Amino acid sequence: MIQIDELDQQIIALLSEDGRRSNRQVAAMLGVSEGTVRKRLRRLRDEGAFRLTVIRSARSLSIGASAYLRLSVAPAYLRDVADRVSSLEACGYAAFTAGRYNFVAFFLMPDRLKLAEVIDREILVLPGVHHVDVREPVVATKHRYDLVRLFPE
Amino acid sequence: MMTDDLDEKIIGLLQEDPQRANKNIAEILSITETLVATRIRGLIETNVIRFVAQRDIAAFGEDVIAHADIYVEGRAAWDVAQDIGQIASVSSVVILTGSPQLIVEIHAADGPGLARIIESEISTVAGIERIELCVSLDIIKYRSDVAEF
Numbered sequence: 390m391i392q393i394d395e396l397d398q399q400i401i402a403l404l405s406e407d408g409r410r411s412n413r414q415v416a417a418m419l420g421v422s423e424g425t426v427r428k429r430l431r432r433l434r435d436e437g438a439f440r441l442t443v444i445r446s447a448r449s450l451s452i453g454a455s456a457y458l459r460l461s462v463a464p465a466y467l468r469d470v471a472d473r474v475s476s477l478e479a480c481g482y483a484a485f486t487a488g489r490y491n492f493v494a495f496f497l498m499p500d501r502l503k504l505a506e507v508i509d510r511e512i513l514v515l516p517g518v519h520h521v522d523v524r525e526p527v528v529a530t531k532h533r534y535d536l537v538r539l540f541p542e
Numbered sequence: 543m544m545t546d547d548l549d550e551k552i553i554g555l556l557q558e559d560p561q562r563a564n565k566n567i568a569e570i571l572s573i574t575e576t577l578v579a580t581r582i583r584g585l586i587e588t589n590v591i592r593f594v595a596q597r598d599i600a601a602f603g604e605d606v607i608a609h610a611d612i613y614v615e616g617r618a619a620w621d622v623a624q625d626i627g628q629i630a631s632v633s634s635v636v637i638l639t640g641s642p643q644l645i646v647e648i649h650a651a652d653g654p655g656l657a658r659i660i661e662s663e664i665s666t667v668a669g670i671e672r673i674e675l676c677v678s679l680d681i682i683k684y685r686s687d688v689a690e691f
Contacts, residue, residue, distance in 0.1 A: 391601055401595065408560055408593035438601035441560040442594055443553065447690050449545060449590040457609065457645060459676065471682060481685040484607070484678035493609065493676060497688060524611075524645060526636035529690045530620070531627040533634065536649065538607070538684035539598040 391436045396421070400429055401439055405535070408441045437539040444534060447497065454498045455481075458508065459490035459522040466517020467491055473515055479507060490522065501525075545590060548573070552581055553591060557687075560593055589691055596686055599649050606650040608677040610664065611642035617669025619643035625667045631659045642674070 393401075396419070403415050412430070416423040433439040447455075462470045467485070474494050475483035482495035498504040508521055545553070548571070555567050564582070568575040585591045599607075614622050619637055623644055627635045634647040646664070650656035660673065 393601065401597065405595040405597075408595045411561060411563070436601070438598050440596050442596055442687060443556045443560050443591050444594050444687050444689050445553070445591060446589050447688055450688060452688065475683040480683060481688065482681075483683040484681040486676050487679055488676060490676065493678065494683075524638055524640075524642075526645065527639055529634060529636045530623045531632065531635040532689055532691075534686060534689040535594055535596050536599050536633050537596050537686035538600060538681055539596065539686070540684070 391433075391438050393433075393438060396425075397429055397433060397439075400426055401433070404430075404441055440539060451499050452497045454501045454504045455526055456496050456498075456504055456508075457524040457526070458494045458496060458512070459486075459524075460492040460494070460512070460518060461490050461520040461522075462492055463517035463519065464491070466515070470515050470517055474512060477507065477511060545585070549581060549585060549590070552578065553585065556582075556591070592689075592691060604649045604651050606648075606652060606656050606677065607681060608648045608650070608656055608675055610646050610648060610660070611674040611676070612644040612646060612664075612670055613641060613672040613674075614643040614669050615671035622667060622669045626664060629659070629663045631663065 399419055400415055403418060404410060412426040413423050416426045460470065471483065471485065471492055474480060474492070479496050479498050480494050481497050484493055485491060486493050496504060496507065498507065508523065512518060512521055551571055552567060555562055555570060564575050564578040567578045612622065612626070623635050623637055626632055626644070626646055631648055631650060632646050633649050636645050637643065638645065648656065648659055650659055656677070660675070664670070664673065
């Protein structure tokens with residue numbers, strides 16, 4: 390786990406309030422140099438702890454369907470299946486899990502027909518896939534897209 | 543709202559660097575700074591983009607992500623979703639067409655932390671008949687640039 394000190398926390402707090410604040414403004418508010426703010430932000434981003442970003446609404450990307458897929462996969466094939474499924478563009482979340490299913494993925498698709506096609510043509514055909522359980526959300530009532538997993542760049 | 547080519551170019555530049563000055567975008571695209579500002583304001587107001595500061599939960603001490611299927615009984619799923627949404631450790635709540643009625647994403651520091659959230663925060667919400675938990679052991683992809691808003 391990376392070290393996040395008091396100054397990092399203060400920079401993160403100011404940018405969480407307003408992500409369009411410039412480094413110069415943040416530096417002035419904290420009484421440090423602009424270079425310091427820039428260096429701190431670069432380190433946090435490179436280590437995958439914090440980033441400023443622009444997110445898109447699903448609607449503006451013509452995403453009209455989503456699904457949680459839970460897969461039951463023969464253990465010998467699990468790693469290959471995970472690589473293939475997670476590399477699909479429409480896959481937004483992928484993880485190995487414990488229990489009845491050993492892999493989960495979240496998919497974002499233009500519509501339900503496309504979703505059915507991906508499951509049928511790209512996932513169920515993979516060697517070792519026994520079963521795919523599909524759960525289709527119709528609406529999100531909460532989504533904290535500011536609290537995520539980031540992977541080092 | 544549909545975006546045009548210019549909108550997409552501006553979005554692309556902002557995704558590379560969200561702190562990029564409007565002046566810089568204007569120079570790259572050979573348009574006026576006023577037009578850049580107008581377009582960005584339009585994209586925000588019509589809910590195409592949002593500027594967001596994202597934290598990695600693991601870097602802040604929360605290593606466990608679990609998805610809970612919530613089976614609702616004797617109460618509207620929407621009402622249960624509202625109550626569960628009040629819990630800080632619950633990062634997302636979706637409503638499904640069938641059963642289970644809800645899937646919620648939970649962030650926890652560790653196993654005991656997750657158990658405590660399930661037992662003393664989620665289970666106390668009225669209308670929950672059953673909870674089935676799916677704990678992520680190893681996350682290999684987490685795309686965080688798209689959301690419903």
